[in-house]
Amino acid sequence: MIDSLIDFLIGITLSFDDAEFVWVMLATLLVCFGSVIALFGFIRHGRIMQDTPTSKIRSASQGFVQLEGRAKSLDDKPLRVPGSGRECVWFDYLIEKKGNDWEEVERDTSIYSFYVDDGTGLCAVDPELGRVITRKKKVWVVGDWRYTERLIAENDRVYCLGQFETDQGGSKAEVLKVGVRVLLNQWKHNRRELLQRFDQNGDGDIDMDEWNQARETAIRQVESATANDYVPTQHHNLVAPFNKGYPYVISSIPQDEVTSRYQLYAFGLLGLFVVSGAYAVFMTIVRRDLF
Amino acid sequence: MTILEFVVGAMALVILIYTVIIYNGLIRLKNNVARAFANIEVLLKQRHTELPLLVAVCRGYMVHEQHVLLAITEARSRVHAAQEKHDVRGLGQAETRMRTSLSKLFARCEAYPDLKANENFLALQERISQLEDAIADRREIFNESVRLNNTRIQQVPDVVLARSFGFGELAYLKFETVALLPVKINLKS
Numbered sequence: 516m517i518d519s520l521i522d523f524l525i526g527i528t529l530s531f532d533d534a535e536f537v538w539v540m541l542a543t544l545l546v547c548f549g550s551v552i553a554l555f556g557f558i559r560h561g562r563i564m565q566d567t568p569t570s571k572i573r574s575a576s577q578g579f580v581q582l583e584g585r586a587k588s589l590d591d592k593p594l595r596v597p598g599s600g601r602e603c604v605w606f607d608y609l610i611e612k613k614g615n616d617w618e619e620v621e622r623d624t625s626i627y628s629f630y631v632d633d634g635t636g637l638c639a640v641d642p643e644l645g646r647v648i649t650r651k652k653k654v655w656v657v658g659d660w661r662y663t664e665r666l667i668a669e670n671d672r673v674y675c676l677g678q679f680e681t682d683q684g685g686s687k688a689e690v691l692k693v694g695v696r697v698l699l700n701q702w703k704h705n706r707r708e709l710l711q712r713f714d715q716n717g718d719g720d721i722d723m724d725e726w727n728q729a730r731e732t733a734i735r736q737v738e739s740a741t742a743n744d745y746v747p748t749q750h751h752n753l754v755a756p757f758n759k760g761y762p763y764v765i766s767s768i769p770q771d772e773v774t775s776r777y778q779l780y781a782f783g784l785l786g787l788f789v790v791s792g793a794y795a796v797f798m799t800i801v802r803r804d805l806f
Numbered sequence: 807m808t809i810l811e812f813v814v815g816a817m818a819l820v821i822l823i824y825t826v827i828i829y830n831g832l833i834r835l836k837n838n839v840a841r842a843f844a845n846i847e848v849l850l851k852q853r854h855t856e857l858p859l860l861v862a863v864c865r866g867y868m869v870h871e872q873h874v875l876l877a878i879t880e881a882r883s884r885v886h887a888a889q890e891k892h893d894v895r896g897l898g899q900a901e902t903r904m905r906t907s908l909s910k911l912f913a914r915c916e917a918y919p920d921l922k923a924n925e926n927f928l929a930l931q932e933r934i935s936q937l938e939d940a941i942a943d944r945r946e947i948f949n950e951s952v953r954l955n956n957t958r959i960q961q962v963p964d965v966v967l968a969r970s971f972g973f974g975e976l977a978y979l980k981f982e983t984v985a986l987l988p989v990k991i992n993l994k995s
Contacts (some may be wrong), residue, residue, distance in 0.1 A: 551820060558824070558827055558954055559831075562827070563831075563834070564832045566834060566838065566958065567834050567838070567954075568838065568842070568947050568951045568954060569950065570854055570947055571943050571946070571947075572939075573943065574939075574940045574943035574947075576841070576842075576944075576947075578841070578844045635956075792813075792816065799809055800809060
């Protein structure tokens, strides 16, 4: 069996002309180096996943962390997957139409953030730039149309690795500034009322002094409205790690399964590396006349 | 260069890169533990600053409870000393004393209505209780980091590098968690 395999490979290798041989050799070396680079990438990321402790959101430190909790939509408004209309917090879908083969018609991936709730706090997770791993992949065919979708549903257990950042909330001065701007914009849109209140000389226009008075009134109004209600609110966010060598993973399958998958990929890549490397060496021996 | 030399060289390179990944992983684990400890230290320093304020407020009201206040001051010094020495076991013992002393103090305060009505006292009590909860949370992360480190350095092939480069087992931070504020029960709902 091995002899016939070797004979088969020798036959193929000798059948290449010089130009073909160079291309096949380059392709084999590319697969060999590519697989070894990817192999080390999976090993490294798998180890980082296993070696990072799970933090609680309320006391997580700023920086690279691992969080575990339930997925919650922002503002209690779940998204809907365009294909099936199912409710979720994240989706990735593909719609294909049957021609000679299945041809892609529409594809989209959600870029909207969702919360992870671990019972101690909420953290908004930005899925853009993240590697999203899900268990729920659904494929179905209706007539000439094929739908494929992956999603993270509300309340699914999720496991995330990424850069944890806490936004301390706007200062009182910032809240005041934004509030005044919004109020003045509202007044500007209702010109008649603006003139009634602030056009003191009755010329049908708001001059600089009158506008300054309107601004003063807006500041007083916003100040009195926010005097008792202002509470600086912390917002936690999970984003792509600043260190590009670290993984950004959002997964609805448990960490152990993710790392097992990574180990499986690593074994596959190791096999590819060994086979392509061995074939490159084999080609060199068979076509020694070229070297 | 012969083909054999090339193959051996390539294999050696692959093994070298794998060794570097393992070594860097061990360094990362060690740094995770150091970072987790530093995160606890930040909170300990904040509490170290706030405790004298709490003691000062209480001293004015609790004339007959000076020994309770003294116990807190002593525990504070012990925590600080252990923290300065990076003595994790000593810190655990000192922290247990601190929590027991604080728990006693807050229990005794129930007998002083004037103190309980003091806004400064209430604010400090709330703040210190929050710090204690945060310290307990961060201790969990620290101990998880230590567990990951201690497990990894016993596994093959990491154990070979760990022994060669002197990566040792690290100590867990152990202290008793005591509820400092009485549990509030809402009878209306």
